Amino acid sequence: MTAPDAAGLRRRTRDLLAAHPPATTDRTDFLRARFDAGLAWVHYPAGLGGLDAPRSLQTVVDAELAAAGAPDNDPRRIGIGLGMAAPTVLGFGTDEQKQRFLRPLWVGEEVWCQLFSEPGAGSDLAALGTRAVRDGEDWVVDGQKVWTSSAHVARWAILIARTDPDVPKHRGISYFICDMTDPGVEVRPLRQITGEAEFNEVFLTGVRIPDSRRLGPVGEGWKVAQTTLMNERVSIGGSRIPREGGMIGPVSRTWRERPGLRTHDLHQRLLTLWVEAEVARLAGERLRQQLVAGQPGPEGSGMKLAFARLNQEISGLEVELLGDEGLLYSDWTMRRPDLVDFTGRDAGYRYLRSKGNSIEGGTSEVLLNIVAERVLGLPAEPRNDKDVAWKDLSR
Amino acid sequence: MTAQPEASQAPDLLYSEAEEDLRAAVRSLLADRADAPAVIARTESDTPYDPQLWKALATDIGAAGLLVPEKLGGQGASHREAAVVIEELGRSVAAAPYLTSSVVATETLLALGAQDGPAAELLTELATGRRVAVLAVPFAAAPGSAAPGSVAAAEAAAVSGSLEGALGPIADAAAADVLLVPTADGLYAVAADAAGVTLEPLVALDLTRPLAAVTLAGATGTLLADAGTARAAVERGLLAGAGLLASEQLGLAEWCLTETVRHTRERHQFNRPIGSFQSLKHRMAQLWLEIVSARAAARNAADALATGSPDTPLAVAVAQAYCSKVAVHAAEECVQLHGGIGMTWEHPAHLYLKRAKADATAYGTAGRHRETVAALMELPAP
Numbered sequence: 001m002t003a004p005d006a007a008g009l010r011r012r013t014r015d016l017l018a019a020h021p022p023a024t025t026d027r028t029d030f031l032r033a034r035f036d037a038g039l040a041w042v043h044y045p046a047g048l049g050g051l052d053a054p055r056s057l058q059t060v061v062d063a064e065l066a067a068a069g070a071p072d073n074d075p076r077r078i079g080i081g082l083g084m085a086a087p088t089v090l091g092f093g094t095d096e097q098k099q100r101f102l103r104p105l106w107v108g109e110e111v112w113c114q115l116f117s118e119p120g121a122g123s124d125l126a127a128l129g130t131r132a133v134r135d136g137e138d139w140v141v142d143g144q145k146v147w148t149s150s151a152h153v154a155r156w157a158i159l160i161a162r163t164d165p166d167v168p169k170h171r172g173i174s175y176f177i178c179d180m181t182d183p184g185v186e187v188r189p190l191r192q193i194t195g196e197a198e199f200n201e202v203f204l205t206g207v208r209i210p211d212s213r214r215l216g217p218v219g220e221g222w223k224v225a226q227t228t229l230m231n232e233r234v235s236i237g238g239s240r241i242p243r244e245g246g247m248i249g250p251v252s253r254t255w256r257e258r259p260g261l262r263t264h265d266l267h268q269r270l271l272t273l274w275v276e277a278e279v280a281r282l283a284g285e286r287l288r289q290q291l292v293a294g295q296p297g298p299e300g301s302g303m304k305l306a307f308a309r310l311n312q313e314i315s316g317l318e319v320e321l322l323g324d325e326g327l328l329y330s331d332w333t334m335r336r337p338d339l340v341d342f343t344g345r346d347a348g349y350r351y352l353r354s355k356g357n358s359i360e361g362g363t364s365e366v367l368l369n370i371v372a373e374r375v376l377g378l379p380a381e382p383r384n385d386k387d388v389a390w391k392d393l394s395r
Numbered sequence: 396m397t398a399q400p401e402a403s404q405a406p407d408l409l410y411s412e413a414e415e416d417l418r419a420a421v422r423s424l425l426a427d428r429a430d431a432p433a434v435i436a437r438t439e440s441d442t443p444y445d446p447q448l449w450k451a452l453a454t455d456i457g458a459a460g461l462l463v464p465e466k467l468g469g470q471g472a473s474h475r476e477a478a479v480v481i482e483e484l485g486r487s488v489a490a491a492p493y494l495t496s497s498v499v500a501t502e503t504l505l506a507l508g509a510q511d512g513p514a515a516e517l518l519t520e521l522a523t524g525r526r527v528a529v530l531a532v533p534f535a536a537a538p539g540s541a542a543p544g545s546v547a548a549a550e551a552a553a554v555s556g557s558l559e560g561a562l563g564p565i566a567d568a569a570a571a572d573v574l575l576v577p578t579a580d581g582l583y584a585v586a587a588d589a590a591g592v593t594l595e596p597l598v599a600l601d602l603t604r605p606l607a608a609v610t611l612a613g614a615t616g617t618l619l620a621d622a623g624t625a626r627a628a629v630e631r632g633l634l635a636g637a638g639l640l641a642s643e644q645l646g647l648a649e650w651c652l653t654e655t656v657r658h659t660r661e662r663h664q665f666n667r668p669i670g671s672f673q674s675l676k677h678r679m680a681q682l683w684l685e686i687v688s689a690r691a692a693a694r695n696a697a698d699a700l701a702t703g704s705p706d707t708p709l710a711v712a713v714a715q716a717y718c719s720k721v722a723v724h725a726a727e728e729c730v731q732l733h734g735g736i737g738m739t740w741e742h743p744a745h746l747y748l749k750r751a752k753a754d755a756t757a758y759g760t761a762g763r764h765r766e767t768v769a770a771l772m773e774l775p776a777p
């Protein structure tokens with residue numbers, strides 16, 4: 001079969017809509033039918049939710065579906081599955097694994113989380129110490145993961161663990177799919193700066209993972225993880241946002257509606273940030289146009305840096321602008337939300353939560369290293385951990 | 396779901412293949428004729444402009460007529476193409492009256508809407524590059540500031556066809572054959588060598604864009620348009636100048652980053668390339684991020700001007716409020732990360748710093764453009 005063009009995709013989308021009218025079809029049924037029609041992610045292979053079509057043509061499908069009021073798969077709620085687990089399963093999974101995992105992942109029936117970070121291994125992720133020891137057809141996993149977003153709602157996890165402590169740290173890691181309902185998996189909420197628990201600690205005690213749920217060869221988990229991490233950083237910037245669509249929106253509205261709050265200092269800062277937010281929006285739009293034109297640039301890694309800083313500065317300004325109100329906070333009750341919702345809460349929440357934007361998914365410092373070395377080609381710092389067995393590293 | 400702009404309304408922020416071809420031609424010309432030693436030598440000579448470079452750029456490549464319609468002898472291209480030429484000129488900091496003549500003066504004349512007569516004739520000549528014109532408005536004037544009673548309009552008063560006034564500093568006036576002089580009763584074209592016109596070169600901060608003071612003492616000019624038409628046309632010329640200046644700032648900043656990366660990879664101190672020190676890497680990575688953003692802002696302004704988008708005043712103000720800062724930051728980092736070499740006269744870093752700092756005032760400062768953003772977006776001062 002040759003890959004369909006824009007017209008072909010439009011026709012297939014209309015066929016899907018005709019066979020499963022959104023108004024009368026159950027949401028999950030519609031999403032399953034969309035997956036089976038190859039219109040979930042058109043650049044994926046046929047049979048796995050796609051049609052081997054150019055990635056850029058997804059916009060054609062999305063536009064048709066949006067116009068028809070079709071339900072979407074709530075990408076924000078299943079972000080880790082869509083952005084990280086799926087490309088990794090596609091790239092390294094066996095046929096059985098792809099068949100088993102991709103459809104419920106995309107439809108949103110199964111939520112995924114990412115068991116990567118550990119108390120002793122964050123930026124230096126390859127230093128991780130969670131052990132996986134072979135026992136017949138299974139691996140037995142022991143260790144502790146931390147800051148695991150959505151672990152409390154996840155059915156599956158991507159997991160990296162050490163399978164050989166006697167070789168340098170990057171080489172002794174393997175990559176698994178962990179069933180979060182298995183015995184030995186314990187998820188404890190980890191309350192955070194905002195008062196709620198969006199992430200968790202995860203304790204793994206004698207968890208048995210069948211070898212059939214390993215992704216990629218034994219000892220090559222770091223290479224597999226690179227795919228995951230690269231996708232994590234690129235997944236931002238894909239959608240088009242309107243002017244004032246980000247955090248600058250609420251602040252600008254407050255400025256317009258409440259003249260009594262205005263001061264000259266805040267005005268200067270607001271205008272500077274307004275311009276920067278507009279420019280970041282345009283840079284995101286340019287990145288999107290490059291992707292659509294099939295010329296992806298390295299700009300993706302930059303956008304996360306830009307948005308992290310902007311979110312933090314704008315939300316900081318917003319708290320000050322609100323004066324007396326900025327001294328208040330909506331609610332410190334410990335909750336375990338399904339997803340992070342920046343706009344639904346108040347300025348204080350936005351201020352505090354946005355501090356995570358420069359830490360989660362790779363800190364801004366680490367991203368700046370990546371830009372400097374991979375984009376600008378600057379030399380790496382001298383290293384003293386590359387040729388030392390993991391077990392001999394200082395911790 | 397939020398309403399999304401129609402695909403057709405979204406600005407095209409990429410470069411077309413034709414634009415990339417044009418870029419390659421301009422870049423190779425500048426590499427041949429305006430490398431750093433040549434630019435430095437030129438700044439110290441009595442002839443700040445290289446006539447052969449101008450001829451090759453304006454006539455052979457046809458860059459001078461990009462904005463002029465074909466029926467007036469131009470290329471019938473747009474601000475998007477002109478922006479690419481300007482990006483390359485920014486990368487080389489060569490002295491060429493491109494932005495001032497081929498963009499600002501040309502755009503001002505185009506905005507008069509004349510199909511024949513003196514304005515159309517002058518446009519035809521500007522399009523070939525055989526003549527150079529500059530708008531006799533101070534280089535620091537922002538769009539929106541050329542209203543009656545301010546700058547040039549009131550100072551050069553027309554007394555029975557004879558112009559009186561002192562104007563300055565005017566960018567590239569030294570290269571100009573024709574001065575476009577806005578006055579209270581209209582826009583005049585005055586030959587630069589006409590009786591009663593004195594051009595006095597000024598010592599400029601930016602060595603690569605000469606400035607001059609212009610004195611008109613009973614000079615006669617040709618009236619091109621009445622006051623109302625002239626005002627709108629000058630405004631349009633300044634808007635195009637400010638919008639495309641962002642592309643110059645982009646090209647300039649890119650050169651600074653590229654050179655700084657190259658230098659810090661090669662220069663060794665403490666037994667390592669200095670570019671392997673994280674404190675330096677992060678500064679360069681930060682610049683890269685600013686330049687990626689500046690490119691989006693500059694392309695957006697060029698595209699808005701090219702398509703006549705109603706968004707143009709905002710796109711231009713945003714680009715100027717952002718790109719000025721990026722160019723100055725890149726040039727300042729370039730000097731600092733080159734160490735002692737960066738402070739020398741032989742190394743071209745200083746040319747870029749001087750150009751960047753002067754550009755930050757040209758066609759309005761960032762703060763001035765932020766005020767425009769405030770007005771357009773209804774974010775008023777207290």
Ligand SMILES: Cc1cc2nc3c(=O)[nH]c(=O)nc-3n(C[C@H](O)[C@H](O)[C@H](O)COP(=O)(O)OP(=O)(O)OC[C@H]3O[C@@H](n4cnc5c(N)ncnc54)[C@H](O)[C@@H]3O)c2cc1C
Nearest residue numbers: 114115116117122123147148149356359360361362363365
């Ligand atoms: C809200 C949130 C959600 C998260 N969700 C998940 C998740 O779902 N799954 C998961 O696996 N992890 C998750 N994380 C963890 C996250 O990936 C790590 O916190 C992050 O990678 C940083 O590691 P660390 O916390 O150990 O900090 P460290 O690595 O100890 O860093 C501390 C400081 O040192 C700096 N630093 C470290 N190394 C360098 C270096 N080489 N050069 C310069 N500076 C350096 C860092 O930038 C930082 O400022 C989440 C984190 C947050 C905040």
